[in-house]
Amino acid sequence: MNAWPAGNNQALPFADWMRAVQLRTEASLSRLLPPAEAIPARLHQAMRYASLDGGKRIRPLLAFAAGELNNGSPERLEIVACAVEMIHAYSLVHDDLPCMDDDILRRGRPTCHVEYDESTALLVGDSLQALAFELLARAESGTESGNESARDAGRTARQLEMIRLLAHASGSCGMAGGQAIDLGATGQSLNLPELELMHALKTGALIRAAVMLGALCGDALSDEAGAALDRFAKRAGLLFQVVDDILDCTASTATLGKTAGKDAEAGKPTYVSLLGLQAAREFADDLSAQALAALAFFGDRSQRLIELTHFITHRKF
């Protein structure tokens, strides 16, 4: 399926919807990244290498699914999805560097610094981060016609809120902060609340941002709806990480497309090392139930988020 489903796509089977969002994200990323031949060409090629043709695109899927709660326009959602995905891609490139996790395999291919070199990989991450914010600050595609200043004020205020949310989720009080805690925790024993804080920052913050930014592409949400969505996003972010920990010790490198068993080998605390495999699975089921409970507020409009929650819970890679 190449074309974006026109009109109401709620009738699409989940697998087809997911594939459509993934293809649209891929096409949008390719369009929004600088062309491979633009100077400096090697850097731009490496940015495309690190961003295109890979990954489950969980964050774009969450953004599009959240956008369906309140009629988010696909043109805005694709910008938001790409911005969040670029932040995610940059974080992977930097996390894989020798001074961090020192990994050579990502998405089934050599990591960016292996394929190119360390300095290029460093600049790839730096540039992808800048581009994510540049995209969100650009005049949005697909905005309504008309020049009413009130509408303009609302639109630009939303864009600023998106940038604020994404920047906060990426920085030292979000993703980068979680990574710092992770590095400090290697070989240490964390208790469950400490582990949860680390993951709430390292993975959870960006997943939550994907959901909230997706919702900001549509009609305004009531405070109550915003709170329900935020509850969902927090649970879903943690769920994603718990499942990641389970897969890290149960799936193969070939299936994951990244080095399996790394965390245990590196002496990193995980939900499996803390709880054991069985209890970690039960915890994932609990989180899944809590995430779904938060969505009850939205009824049918949250169909895709419900399906995504099941997908995240039961994913095999």
Add this chain to the structure above:
Amino acid sequence: MNAWPAGNNQALPFADWMRAVQLRTEASLSRLLPPAEAIPARLHQAMRYASLDGGKRIRPLLAFAAGELNNGSPERLEIVACAVEMIHAYSLVHDDLPCMDDDILRRGRPTCHVEYDESTALLVGDSLQALAFELLARAESGTESGNESARDAGRTARQLEMIRLLAHASGSCGMAGGQAIDLGATGQSLNLPELELMHALKTGALIRAAVMLGALCGDALSDEAGAALDRFAKRAGLLFQVVDDILDCTASTATLGKTAGKDAEAGKPTYVSLLGLQAAREFADDLSAQALAALAFFGDRSQRLIELTHFITHRKF
């Protein structure tokens, strides 16, 4: 001088004005950076180490000086100055890493990765970049009271323009791109236009952004004024770099607070290696004259920019 000069500060001698802006920038950075004890404390300490208590603050000075062209409010200018300075500080931290320029001395102190460690330095850069955009996206301090949507739309549109400009200036088509060209050029012979492109990106783009963001803190500029300011900013950015190249081969490590003579040793093309010292000095004088000529448009309002141009031309460190 600790207090910000109230009212018209045009009567202040340049050295006092410069000192006042530097102190205000230092205080604002300290306030806007996360506290050293906030979790993750080591990362936040390192962010403060890399940003505070150092540097000439050329970019904040340019932002404040540009703000004087059109009555920019000091409360907005300090946000803009800090955002640009955080981008600059992050670029220094990443440029000093072993996989880049591998330097151990910066602003007369050990570089961030020497004082902390490489992974922390990587995250410091990543986090400072995110924080710069978060600051620009926050509700501005010191905005006018009143709720007129037209005014709000203008204000938020300006903030988005600032973010767009800064993100573009920092990314692969700006500073990071210039750094990529620089890395690729080591040991190569560049011709003058190639060297100019490299510096226009590596140093010029962020200096230009500092000027343009400063001007965006004040009254709207006419197209003609904007063009004159942009001409100035481009010349000033290149001037800064030519003087940097001259200092790299004429000043001592102690005076510079960073390793002198590095570029020549690394076989990096510079204006001095390409033109010779005397011709590089003449080129700096030409650029200075061109920058001042562009400011003629503004008359007395550009007093601080004129003084800064002289300062940049004749600086000894």
